[in-house]
Amino acid sequence: MQASIDATLKEEPDLLSPLISVTMQMQRLVYDPLKAATKKMNLIKSFAKNPYVIVLDAIDECEAREQVVDFIDQAVRIFKDNPGLPLRFLITGRIERHLQLRVDVNQIETIDLAQSTTQQDLTLYIRSHFGTPNWPSVTEVDALAEISKGSFAAAKGLVGFVLGSASLINFDDLTPAQRLQLVLGTDGQNMDEFYTRILRDTPQLPYFMDILSAIALLKTSLSISEISKFLGIFEYEVVEILSSIPTLVTIPGRDNAPISFSHPSLREFLLDEERSGPFYVRTDVLKEMAYKFLDAALVHYEGLSEIQWMLPLDEPIPRAIAQWPKNLDLILETDPSFDMSGLDTRYSQILSKLQVIPHFFDVIAIIASSDNPVPVGDILSILQLDVEDISLIIYGLTPILGRGPNKFSETLSLVDQCQFRHKSVRDFLLDPFKAEDLHISPTYYTHIARRHLSIVFGLPHSFIVDKPFFMNWPKYLALAVQHDPLFEREALQEPYEPVAPMLRAIESLRGWRSAFTVVLKTDEVAAMLASVEVAVAAVEIKIPGSFQNLDNLVTIPDLKDRNVTVSRNTVSVIDMLDGFRTILSDSTPSSRLCVKRGSGVGIQIEKHMGT
Secondary structure (H helix, E strand, O other): OHHHHHHHHHHOHHHHOOOOOHHHHHHHHHHHHHHHHHOOHHHHHHHHHOOEEEEEOOHHHOOOHHHHHHHHHHHHHHHHHOOOOOEEEEEOOOEOHHHHHHHOOOOOOOOOHHHHOOHHHHHHHHHHOOOOOOOOOHHHHHHHHHHHOOOHHHHHHHHHHHHOOOOOHHHOOOOHHHHHHHHHOOOHHHHHHHHHHHHHHOOOOOOHHHHHHHHHHOOOOOEHHHHHHHHOOOHHHHHHHHHOOOOOEOOOOEOOOEOOEOOHHHHHHHOOHHHHHHHOOOOHHHHHHHHHHHHHHHHHHHOOOHHHHHOOOOOHHHHHHHHHHHHHHHHHHHOOOOOOHHHHHHHHHHHHOOOOOOOHHHHHHHHHOOOOOEEHHHHHHHHOOOHHHHHHHHHHOOOOEEOOOOOOOOOOOOOOEEEEOOHHHHHHHHOHHHHHHHOOOHHHHHHHHHHHHHHHHHOOHHHOOOHHHHHHHHHHHHHHHHHOOOOOOHHHHOEOOOOOOOHHHHHOOHHHHOOOOOOOOHHHHHHHHHHHHHHHHHHHHHOOOOOOOOOOEEEEEOOOOOEEEEEEEEOEHHHHHHHHHHHHHOOOOEEEEEEEOHHHOEEEEEEEOOO
């Protein structure tokens, strides 16, 4: 093998140049010579018993991250194509985000030392660094191991602090025994001094206090990746800062593992301005992070024309749009009383630009009145519009309106699921005092409810493009009855007349004959029944006694021992609610609802319970 490598270097001396990629060097100087050597039959058995092992230590400290990724991708590919290759790599280091997907493959076995390291391993390691057998005590060594949380790096930092081998400008006046008591937190009177000295002795890198604030303030413990996203900085910046305070924070082996302080009392110290002084965590960082990413998106969209809303977004903008709702959730979880007025102003800024576009209020009313994502196809069905009629609205709302995972300026699709990126946008629109002229009037509920009734009961079912559409009509009816004081009682009590079929329905007569199947799971049946009950309660309040002594619907068993509910005459909306309540609450395996609509057209609904 050595001769092959020497020959290659003689032919290609530039292979050792730093300008040559690592993957090229590995291919020409490691993989190719090794594959050539294994072809010699007399060497295969020897190699199989004693494969070559290449050790790469602290790979996370390599700054050429792209080359590290390329190296791992190449190694995985080589071993997949050559499973008998007598070579192994032993790689140590933290699994950072850019390596996460690469290591989760069959060709790589990962060992998390924090999970595999035992308390005994750490106590042996810690004890080996102290020269006396009786100090620290067994209890104190165990406590140091516990604080290390399975990390040898953390244990090394703690031991270095106690013995004074680390850079301790502010601790030269303390003996090792005093420093040990500080680390263990047993010297309660001096813990504040300990924290102050550590933080004062640490180089104040950019984002240092922001990172401490995020860890101290947020209720949910974030990982390195999550902190970097929350603050909008790189993972390596988070790692660099946390590495500077190993006695206070333990850095996990993976970027997706949560971070916590080594001492719970550190959080209390940082949150008390009288105790922490200049290191008091800035609560302002929460407000900044609530606005930062949404503001980035707003600034970007402010500079675009309407036609540019549909163009691909520059890379930082999609990340900012996806991150701001996550930040807001973290902040509201930590501080439920967080002042939302700043966000309301930003919501108004986005929405007011679009309110002059036709159908704007219809579109946002449909989305805001639903608890679940609304398919674009459903919006078009309710409003009887084409995609082009609402596309400008959907694209313009991108900073606050989602259409599904990782969808921003991509082509609008009928199956795109529209939902405001955060519930606070919906709350804003439904609050007349906050939204003012952007407020969704109760009359929109009535409009949507009538459209649902007309389509579900008046048009061919083939035009219903999504199951939630069929399930939601009672919910929209309840909203209209509850919130619109002008909702007409007669619309509930009089025989229901469906709208005239659309031209498309007339041209496609198959729509009237084809069966429409909606498969509801047990929880969906319960959810729809709950919506029906809410609608029934709303109607009862508006028209007391409206569901008493109803005689239009009759339930009888048929020859197949299933309950069939039929109407004697054309049904009203109240009759339909009563019929759906009957069929949805029926516990028999199969039941049927058959009712007469206006214009001499009936509708039949069957429910079959799965086994």
